[in-house]
Amino acid sequence: MPTHVTAVVNQKGGAGKTTLAMNLAAGLARRGETVVVDLDPQGSSIQWATLGSAPFPATVKQMSGKWDAQSIQKGFRAYRYTVLDCPPSLDSHASLQALRACDLALIPILPSPVDLWASLRLPQEIAEARKVNRKLRAFLVLNQMEPRSALSGSMREALEEFDIPVLEAVMRRRAVYRGAALDGVSVYQLGGRGIQAAAEIEAVINEVIAT
Amino acid sequence: MTTTKNKLSASVRQAKATQTPEPQAEAKPPAKAATAADTSTPAKTKPRASAKAGAGPTPKQQTKSSTAAQTTRKKMSGGAVPESGTALFPDRIWPD
Numbered sequence: 001m002p003t004h005v006t007a008v009v010n011q012k013g014g015a016g017k018t019t020l021a022m023n024l025a026a027g028l029a030r031r032g033e034t035v036v037v038d039l040d041p042q043g044s045s046i047q048w049a050t051l052g053s054a055p056f057p058a059t060v061k062q063m064s065g066k067w068d069a070q071s072i073q074k075g076f077r078a079y080r081y082t083v084l085d086c087p088p089s090l091d092s093h094a095s096l097q098a099l100r101a102c103d104l105a106l107i108p109i110l111p112s113p114v115d116l117w118a119s120l121r122l123p124q125e126i127a128e129a130r131k132v133n134r135k136l137r138a139f140l141v142l143n144q145m146e147p148r149s150a151l152s153g154s155m156r157e158a159l160e161e162f163d164i165p166v167l168e169a170v171m172r173r174r175a176v177y178r179g180a181a182l183d184g185v186s187v188y189q190l191g192g193r194g195i196q197a198a199a200e201i202e203a204v205i206n207e208v209i210a211t
Numbered sequence: 212m213t214t215t216k217n218k219l220s221a222s223v224r225q226a227k228a229t230q231t232p233e234p235q236a237e238a239k240p241p242a243k244a245a246t247a248a249d250t251s252t253p254a255k256t257k258p259r260a261s262a263k264a265g266a267g268p269t270p271k272q273q274t275k276s277s278t279a280a281q282t283t284r285k286k287m288s289g290g291a292v293p294e295s296g297t298a299l300f301p302d303r304i305w306p307d
Contacts, residue, residue: 116223120226150215
């Protein structure tokens, strides 16, 4: 059975790619063998996984040497789920190959006008990738949402301009996401502190992966 | 809330319009117009007209334009060979 590949992409830095990738992988690891492939030269996923006193629930790896979309699909077929943590650039080899290799692209986006403006090229890039990878599905994931903020409340309407569907599931702005990174664990491993965040990640998984 | 929604959506539309490259057919005419303007309008007459009207360029602009004029003159005076002049770092120093 081929591995299900999810790419977490956005050309904007600080949108929450690694946070989503790592917690998503932890959630998927409860369903089957999961690997996170850290494609970002900053190596944040690797750093995250090596910090913890407890082992991270998913394997975290990096690509080395020459590789392409096929290398990902073949190289990680032993895993049920592969999560690609992409660099903050759509022009990079890593992002292009990730979009060609994946079944699903998740695009975290912050409730901020600057982040919206910076992400406007995404629909074009997704359309380009679909020319090669016809099975590709792409969704925007609202991250760091603040329920009482007018800006957060305005996001769905503004995102209609993107022509990329927005997930119903959202990630709220929670200190526990940052705390999990600091402890080198996922929000699933934080017990009561992480319950609400873990429920948000579960909602993402149930909406688009484990259906 | 509605104001924020409208502002945010409008800003995205505006950014989208700015980032979307114009079709070539639309982009060509302004380029042609600019070329035509360059050849037909004598650039030298413009500063004179403004000087007559008493709304001349600022001292900084005057310095810039006079320096540019000197440079042009310098380049032209020697035909194809530029003079070294008195500049501290000339583009090219010619042996005596």
